[in-house]
Amino acid sequence: MSKTEATLNGDSQWPLWEVFVQGPEGEPHSHAGSLHAPDAALALQNARDVYSRRGGVSSIWVVPAKDIIASSSAENGLMFEPMDSKVYRHAQFYKVPRGVKNL
Amino acid sequence: MDETAQIENFERRIAAGESIEPKDWMPERFRKQLTRMISQHAHSEIVGMLPEGAWITRAPTLRRKITLLAKVQDEGGHGLYLYCAAETLGADRSELIDQLLAGKAKYSSIFNYPTLSWADIGVIGWFVDGAAIVNQTMLAKASYGPYSRAMIRICKEENFHKKQGFEIVATLAAGTPAQHAMVQDAVNRWWWPSLMMFGPHDADSPNSAELKRWGIKRRSNDELRQRFVDMTVPQAQAVNLTLPDPELRYNAATDQWHFGEINWEEFHRVINGDGPCNKERLQARRDAHENGRWVREAAEAYAAKQQRMQAA
Ligand SMILES: [Fe+2]
Ligand SMILES: [Fe+2]
Numbered sequence: 001m002s003k004t005e006a007t008l009n010g011d012s013q014w015p016l017w018e019v020f021v022q023g024p025e026g027e028p029h030s031h032a033g034s035l036h037a038p039d040a041a042l043a044l045q046n047a048r049d050v051y052s053r054r055g056g057v058s059s060i061w062v063v064p065a066k067d068i069i070a071s072s073s074a075e076n077g078l079m080f081e082p083m084d085s086k087v088y089r090h091a092q093f094y095k096v097p098r099g100v101k102n103l
Numbered sequence: 104m105d106e107t108a109q110i111e112n113f114e115r116r117i118a119a120g121e122s123i124e125p126k127d128w129m130p131e132r133f134r135k136q137l138t139r140m141i142s143q144h145a146h147s148e149i150v151g152m153l154p155e156g157a158w159i160t161r162a163p164t165l166r167r168k169i170t171l172l173a174k175v176q177d178e179g180g181h182g183l184y185l186y187c188a189a190e191t192l193g194a195d196r197s198e199l200i201d202q203l204l205a206g207k208a209k210y211s212s213i214f215n216y217p218t219l220s221w222a223d224i225g226v227i228g229w230f231v232d233g234a235a236i237v238n239q240t241m242l243a244k245a246s247y248g249p250y251s252r253a254m255i256r257i258c259k260e261e262n263f264h265k266k267q268g269f270e271i272v273a274t275l276a277a278g279t280p281a282q283h284a285m286v287q288d289a290v291n292r293w294w295w296p297s298l299m300m301f302g303p304h305d306a307d308s309p310n311s312a313e314l315k316r317w318g319i320k321r322r323s324n325d326e327l328r329q330r331f332v333d334m335t336v337p338q339a340q341a342v343n344l345t346l347p348d349p350e351l352r353y354n355a356a357t358d359q360w361h362f363g364e365i366n367w368e369e370f371h372r373v374i375n376g377d378g379p380c381n382k383e384r385l386q387a388r389r390d391a392h393e394n395g396r397w398v399r400e401a402a403e404a405y406a407a408k409q410q411r412m413q414a415a
Contacts, residue, residue, distance in 0.1 A: 013197050014403075016190070033253070034187045036196065038406035050180050053173075054260070072126045 016065040017043040019051050025058045034065060117318045122248040125191040133317055136310065137247055138192045140319065142199045145185035146210035149203075150384050152178045154218040155227060163221060170267050171224060177260050184253040191249045204389050212370060213296050215378030222275050222282075222289035228268015230290075230297040230335070236261045237331045238301065246318030269338065276342040283343075290339070291347040298362070299370045301328040307367075329359055336360045 014036040020029040032051040037043035043062040052060065071079055087093050096103050109128050116123065123129055152175050159175065162168035186196050202208040213231055218224065236258065243254040275286035302324040305311055314320040322330075336353075339346050350363035372378065 013195070033184055033256070034190070035183060038402045039409060041409075042402055042406070050183050053177065053180060070126055073124060074128060 014038045017047070017062045018065050018068060019043075019047040020061040020063070021047075021051050021057050022059040023056055029059065029061055037062075117246050117316075120318075121246075122251065123246050124248045132313075134192050136314065136317075137250065137319065138189055138194045140314070141185055141189040141192070141250055142194065142202075143209050143211075145182050145189060145199070146203045146208050147214065148178050148182035148185060150210045150214045150388065151231075152182075153384055153387050154214055154216070154380075155224055157218055158221060158224050161221065162224075167224075167271070174228070174264050174267065177264065181257050181260070184256055188247075188249040188253045200392070204385070204392060206376065206385055209374060211300055212373040212378060213300050215373050215380045215384060216292070216296050217380050219292070220285050220289060222271070222286040223293065225268050225271025225275060225286065226289040226293045228264050228266075229272050229338070230268075230293050231300070232261055232264035232268060233335065234297050234300045234331050236265060237327050237334070241320065241322050241327065244321055250319075272344070273342045276344055287344055290344050294347050295365060295369075296373075298328055298332070298365055299373075301325075301331070303367070303370070332360050332362050 015038075016034055016036055017040075018034050019032045021032040022029045032047075035043065035046050035050055037046050040062060044060060047060050047062050051057070083089075110130060113123075113127075113129060113133075123133075155171060155178075156175050159168065159171050162171050186199060189199060190196055199208070203210070218227070239254050239258050239261065243251055243258055245251045245254065272286055272290075275282040277283075302308055305323040305325050308324055311320065311323060315323070336346065336351070348363045350361065352361050353359075354361050373381070
């Protein structure tokens with residue numbers, strides 16, 4: 001597709017990118033927001049300017065929004081309820097004889 | 104699920120304090136109201152850069168200048184967070200911006216007033232960002248997830264805006280008689296327009312009941328305005344400044360400050376396009392859009408070239 005010519009008027013919105021930011025090293029990346037950018041390099045640079053102005057950031061991921069596949073809360077029942085009844089997957093489910101430590 | 108069941112389920116979720124997310128079912132009217140509200144909020148942040156931006160080159164010291172630059176840059180960031188939140192509702196960002204540039208979109212009436220002296224920069228941080236914080240702290244609990252999350256991010260940044268403003272105000276108020284007079288004059292001009300930021304009285308606010316029922320607004324315009332007044336009066340007293348309202352007095356029974364009636368004719372006039380700076384503000388936004396075109400074109404051309412080189 002000759003997308004270049006079609007959008008070369010400065011009024012294109014550009015693709016949408018989702019931004020994930022890692023706070024201190026060792027923390028997980030978490031979703032910060034989104035932005036538009038023509039390519040990955042500019043998406044990263046804009047993400048730096050928009051989502052790390054107060055510092056405290058050690059890494060940024062940008063992901064094309066169109067590539068994210070999300071679950072829908074309408075299907076939350078099907079998706080997640082089976083797990084709610086599986087209490088035996090939690091440590092608290094199990095009884096330990098009185099006095100036994102470090103279990 | 105049929106429509107009635109969907110609405111019931113939606114309202115049950117709101118009542119339970121659940122957060123509505125972009126892919127969830129929501130009534131069309133909810134989507135419309137939120138898009139209107141969030142885009143107006145985004146426009147306000149962007150237009151709000153202009154009155155303060157006008158003083159960046161004239162800031163009295165380097166410290167004040169870097170502060171003001173950082174603050175105005177924050178406001179641009181706030182606009183971006185909010186446009187992105189509006190987009191999660193299916194709004195088209197370029198359409199929203201076109202509406203603003205065409206003069207068809209509303210934004211906060213406060214930004215249609217001029218910044219006449221350096222003291223205005225202090226008073227804007229104190230009053231305008233202060234009022235915004237009161238409003239945005241409430242919106243941080245809004246039922247729509249992306250809006251609420253943008254508000255939480257914004258609130259964290261706003262405290263610096265308010266404090267740097269009050270620092271300017273306190274410095275001038277404790278300065279020479281001329282400096283004190285300058286900041287008092289700024290207070291006199293910005294007080295009433297700041298109270299107008301909270302919008303019409305509850306009784307005259309057609310959208311309020313619906314926004315409240317849907318958990319978007321959790322407090323009414325009048326409640327928020329009162330909270331702002333109660334917060335601000337002691338701050339003014341602390342730095343020896345008076346607020347331009349002869350009716351202002353403490354009511355011991357309610358533990359609140361009673362204040363006079365807002366000039367609603369002025370409010371409607373300014374919000375409908377006839378304030379002191381409406382035309383100037385829109386022209387500045389249009390110029391910025393046009394003058395930035397070559398940058399956007401260059402970025403696109405570069406991205407296209409990179410793509411071609413990768414393909415080859
Ligand atoms: Fe802001
Ligand atoms: Fe602000």
